[in-house]
Amino acid sequence: MMELLASLENSAFSEWLRSSPSLLAYPAVLTLHTLGLGILVGTCWLLDLRILGFAPAIPLSALTRSFRVMWLGFWVNTVSGVLLFATEATGKGATMLFLGKLCLIAIGVATIPLIRTAVYGDGTMGASITPRARRLAVLSLGIWVAAIAAGRLMAYI
Amino acid sequence: MSEHLVTWLKATTLSEMIIGSRWVWPLCETLHFVGLALLLGTAGLFDLRLMGFLRGVPIAAVMRMRIWAAVGVLINLVTGTIFFIGAPGQYVGNRAWWAKLTFLLIAMLNVAVFETRHGKALLTLPPEADTPLSYKIAGVVSLGSWLAVLYFGRMLPFLGDAF
Numbered sequence: 001m002m003e004l005l006a007s008l009e010n011s012a013f014s015e016w017l018r019s020s021p022s023l024l025a026y027p028a029v030l031t032l033h034t035l036g037l038g039i040l041v042g043t044c045w046l047l048d049l050r051i052l053g054f055a056p057a058i059p060l061s062a063l064t065r066s067f068r069v070m071w072l073g074f075w076v077n078t079v080s081g082v083l084l085f086a087t088e089a090t091g092k093g094a095t096m097l098f099l100g101k102l103c104l105i106a107i108g109v110a111t112i113p114l115i116r117t118a119v120y121g122d123g124t125m126g127a128s129i130t131p132r133a134r135r136l137a138v139l140s141l142g143i144w145v146a147a148i149a150a151g152r153l154m155a156y157i
Numbered sequence: 158m159s160e161h162l163v164t165w166l167k168a169t170t171l172s173e174m175i176i177g178s179r180w181v182w183p184l185c186e187t188l189h190f191v192g193l194a195l196l197l198g199t200a201g202l203f204d205l206r207l208m209g210f211l212r213g214v215p216i217a218a219v220m221r222m223r224i225w226a227a228v229g230v231l232i233n234l235v236t237g238t239i240f241f242i243g244a245p246g247q248y249v250g251n252r253a254w255w256a257k258l259t260f261l262l263i264a265m266l267n268v269a270v271f272e273t274r275h276g277k278a279l280l281t282l283p284p285e286a287d288t289p290l291s292y293k294i295a296g297v298v299s300l301g302s303w304l305a306v307l308y309f310g311r312m313l314p315f316l317g318d319a320f
Contacts, residue, residue, distance in 0.1 A: 027315040034311050035304070037190065042198020049199075049225060057218030062211060148194070149187040156183040 005089040018087040026087065033080040037151075040073025041144045044112065048137035051119065051129055060119060060127035070112055092154065101150035108143045111136055159249040166245045175243030182243065185236040192236065193307065196229030200303060207288055207296030215284040244319070251317030257309035264302040271295040 008014060017025050043066050050058055085092060092098045118133035166172050175181050199222045205211055206219050241248055248254040275292065282288070288296075313319035 023312070023315060027312060031308055031311045034190075034193070034307060038194050038197035038307065039201075041194035042196070042201060044198075045195060045225075046198040046202055046222065049222065054225070055218055055221035057221065058214055059218075062214045065211070144194070145187075145191055148190045149183075152186040152190060153183050156186060157179075 002090065002094070005093045008086050009089040011086070014086040014089075017083060029080050029083045033077055033084060036073045036076030036080060037148070038073075040070055040077060041148070043069045043073065044108070044140050044144060047115065048140045051115070051133050051137040060129075064120065064127075067112065067116060074109060095154070097150055097154055097157070101147060101154065104143055104147040104150055108140060108147055111140045111143065115140065163245045163249055166242055169242070172242050172245075175239055181239070185239050188232055189236040189240075192229040192232035194229075196226050196233070196303065197307075198225075199223060199229070200226040201300060204296040204300040207292045207299070209288045209293055212285050212287070216282050216288075217280045220279070247313075247317065247319040251313060251319055253309045253312040253316035254319070256316075257306055257313070260302045260305035260309065264299060264306065267295060267298045267302065271299075 017029065020026070047063055047066050049055070050060070050063060115133060115136045118130055118136055120127050202211070203216075203219050203223055203226070206214055206216055275295075279292075309316075
């Protein structure tokens with residue numbers, strides 16, 4: 001496993017990404033990762049807050065469009081995250097903090113289709129806010145705070 | 158002038174507490190990113206509707222969500238101030254920081270001007286209606302300047318030498 005991570009880290013591409021002085025290398029990928037976070041988590045929270053009763057005049061039917069935005073943020077961060085990981089695979093790959101972050105993200109992302117089903121059903125009936133949707137919204141709010149904390153701790157601890 | 162400010166700030170107990178603690182900085186970083194996501198999600202929705210997207214969503218309804226954008230801005234102003242008090246030296250000479258502050262000012266002025274000029278008229282816009290050009294411009298300026306704030310925040314260590 002460590003050899004695999006080392007070969008990833010020592011590839012010519014990782015080397016370029018890590019050490020190029022260009023703002024289009026590492027800084028651009030890091031910016032995309034932050035932007036993707038804002039898009040994914042911001043949109044999740046927007047829906048969560050609506051489910052929990054804020055801005056009730058926003059029609060739930062209009063918010064079906066928010067799922068596409070969440071997935072856009074998710075894929076931006078999956079790609080940029082893999083690239084960032086490649087620059088320091090041996091240092092980050094084995095840490096509990098990084099594995100913890102991935103678990104938290106997995107739970108957060110798994111919550112998205114669950115919320116969709118809880119609010120919109122199979123799409124044939126009207127949308128409604130069920131107690132299950134509320135519980136999932138609270139989970140989503142909290143899990144993303146924890147995922148952000150894990151990500152920030154990776155940079156500073 | 159700025160050198161005196163940096164020296165004075167660095168000598169304060171508060172500054173020493175922020176830098177001396179193992180947890181204050183990462184905790185504030187976490188909150189700063191929470192504020193970022195909150196702001197981008199809720200202000201983004203409002204800005205997109207101002208630009209004329211998301212027809213069917215009444216602007217008056219979206220405005221209720223703006224309180225969370227304000228919460229996000231407030232969290233980030235407080236945590237940002239803490240970063241500045243902790244390590245003023247890495248910001249005052251950093252051109253990315255000045256760019257970030259400039260776009261922050263533009264974003265805030267844009268909200269203030271838009272609110273005074275169109276705050277009332279906004280509430281009567283029908284849900285399906287397109288928005289006038291002045292709303293669209295305000296939406297583009299808002300979203301554009303918040304994204305610029307994010308970009309220059311991320312560039313603090315690359316255009317300057319912040320950690």
